Amino acid sequence: MKKFALAGNPNAGKTTLFNTLTGATAHVGNWPGVTVDKREGVYKKFGDPISILDLPGIYSLSPYTPEEVISRNYILNENPDCIINIVDATNIERNLYLTTQLLEIDVPVVVALNMMDEVKKSGVEIDVKLLEEKIGLPVVSISALHGEGVDELMKKAYEASKTKRQGKTVLENSELVHLIGDCKIALDGLGVKDSLFHAVKLVEMDELEVAAHPQPTKVVEEFKKTFKDDTFGTDFDAIVADARYKYITKHYTKAVKKSVTKGKDKNTKSDKADKIITHKIWGIPIFLAILFVVFHVTFSENFLFLGWLLGDWTSLSGTAFEGLFGDGALASPGVVLFNLMDIVTATVIEWVNAGLETLGASEWAIGLLCDGVLGGLAGVLSFLPQILVLFLLFSILEDTGYMARVAFILDRLFRKFGLSGRAVMPMIMGFGCSVPAMVNTRTLLDQKERTTTIRVIPFFSCGAKLPILTAVSGAIVMKFGVGNADVITYGMYVIGIICAIVSVILMRATTQKGDVTPFIMELPTYRKPQTTSLLLHVWDKLKHFLEKAFTIILASTVIIWIVSHFDWNWHFLPDEDIDKSILAGVGSLIVPLFTPLGFGSQLSNWAWVFGVAAITGLIAKENVVATFSALAACIVSGFVDSQEGVSSVVQMIETTGATIPALLAFITFNMTTIPCFAAVATAKLESPDKKTFTNTLVFWLATSYVVSMMVYVIGTWLWTAFIFAGIWAVVFVLIRLHSKGKLFNRKVKK
């Protein structure tokens, strides 16, 4: 099977073309050793199927980003039969810079001039024939989005793949041409393939090249001694880049003709939009407003605040769809889908339950299947609608080009903490769900920055933690008659954010130390998001979630069900006997662990309930409130929770005698600890090595332990706040000294 590779700049429409070519055959994997997406698929329109590989978006074949190294190694070592170089016609000058580098490799290359429809609209004409002549490669104008010209492109690529091509360089008029020639001869002598490409890279003194071919490097060094350029000195790297761009402006852009009438005000719509979106004063409020809309559409139970205007008209009480569109107010699309999924899964489980009962299945078999397996499935599926909506909305923001602007707007703020503006979006997505948020850290360039961001994402309390917050804070207000449930909830969000900021500062000063990565980022033209590419985008992300979350959450709910429904002699226990279960036994053993947090041995009865709830919460945060309800039912027989966990928690407080600080510590622990197994699996996938991943787990457990202990201790004995303040002050000072190299007489590398 022939292999074609797609290469091009980011935002050139490469992925759209890839999707058009491969359709349903596409699958996404990882390049070995790095977390960069690897997309492969098959083009089937010819009798001969062709494998298509989408290389990561790159500006150059330098060795400075993992994407560049991957693309370069692939093209040089894997012998693709043809490279399809996709070029954004609206931004032709910079896009052709990569083309001048691909030109030097001995592989057939076809240039796909994308977005020609947009170019025409803006009043610019590109003479494709002339461009083809100048570059010396086949050029096909296409619109990847509308599928125009794609068949012709593939035909040309197929023809090209049957030929052999000799690399050629645009540096032929450069003062370095002889040096390149000498290097090429030296490399040919060594039997190196693609010698022209390697020769040019050698002249540039490219890191990878110098390491691979030390001998010819000497030729370059010798030449340097005799050479001097007026502008660049002996800076060959600069001379080469400059020569490429000069060649492009001198020869290629001749083919671009701007018509006088429209040419001047290019992209006016995009420019106008940008003026408002990144406005000096309005930029940040607009960002906050967009975020509000995203979360409102996904999570709000009072969509568009219609509940205040219209009153209760959505409950559909008494019908099969009770609660679908909300209760007392219109629910947001995300919540409607959530309710719908809930109704469907509950009905299915009910049917299966009834069916098994008529068949006379034993109680434990029904329990295992309905509560364990199907309950677990329902648990995973219940996430799905809201994650889907969230993915969709974030994908829209990404496809329009807004995400890049967010990084631009907030970079300054984030740099203060040692991160770049690109870390903003993953963190904000964390308020929705940690899993997609962690996947989204791929936009960060630096590994240490990524690890830091992944570690603090759980502190941005996700949707699944909200029920814990409302149940426990509601119970505190109800039982003790103090405070306001909303204030407690918001306070917890704030604690999470403070944890994140402190952790970032600490990590960037110690284990994840590193300079803030350079921020040189293209701001793509605003574009209308296109349905097909949007759907593919969402599907890509969703697949990640499904593959990981499904297996893990399902397995864990089954395990939890088993250990909470069997005793140590493997006798089945009905729901209300959970206190005799293996889970309760394990829970009692670990009670002392939670004593410093206020929900351990100091509780009078049933001391293990909070510990068990916290542990089930490590698997999925939904489990916490569910565990409370199950346990409440087993403390008081016939207990039914009517207020989304609040009355269960009140029951727990009455039975155990937990104090307010202990309850606050309990929420804090849940907020800052391992978020769920799905997130753990994602963190593992996104970590560079095993050690980093293990440290991430330790970090989460340690942070939650320390922070919730502080909440409990300070909440109980206020004066201890001064002690903690003192400890933290010392920690900060020590870290400052350490990073300046003043501690232990350590020398700091400059």
Place this chain on the structure above:
Amino acid sequence: MKLKLSQLEIGKSATVNFVAGEGKIRRRLFDMGITPGTEVFVRKKAPLGDPIEITLRGYEVALRKTEASIVTVEEIQ
């Protein structure tokens, strides 16, 4: 008048004169088309004053003042 790209006022155009520094950042600037002789136009600053957005070769790029300060430009009057 020669000055650093980071010092160029909003709405002003200039020609790139020289790119200092070394390694990664410098190479990136070249790859993005910031080479001597290129005309650049400072479009705006981010709401918090940094990074800046510049137009060159028909497209927009954002860079921090730290990176912009290694680029020497000559203002076009």
